[in-house]
Amino acid sequence: MTDLALSDIEIHEITGYARPTKQLEVLKSLGIPARRRPDNSVLVLRMHMVHPTTVAAADEPKLKPIRK
Numbered sequence: 258m259t260d261l262a263l264s265d266i267e268i269h270e271i272t273g274y275a276r277p278t279k280q281l282e283v284l285k286s287l288g289i290p291a292r293r294r295p296d297n298s299v300l301v302l303r304m305h306m307v308h309p310t311t312v313a314a315a316d317e318p319k320l321k322p323i324r325k
Contacts, residue, residue, distance in 0.1 A: 263301045 269275055272283040280299045284291040292300045 261303060263303055263306065265298060268299050268301055 263271075268280055268284075271287075271289075272280045274280050274283060277293060277297055277299050281291055281293065284299070284301065289301060290305050294300050
């Protein structure tokens with residue numbers, strides 16, 4: 258049986274950061290759900306990496322309607 262959550266080392270490898278605030282920013286930009294634990298570490302459930310449910314949406318330009 259595998260662990261339910263990613264280890265601190267795995268989160269560091271994915272984000273490239275050791276600080277929880279920066280890790281959360283990177284994970285959010287990648288569309289990976291993450292939460293902060295009471296001890297200030299970051300929690301990412303392994304299922305979100307193995308079976309992602311959503312794809313991060315790209316910022317699309319907002320177009321104005323053309324009136325004729």
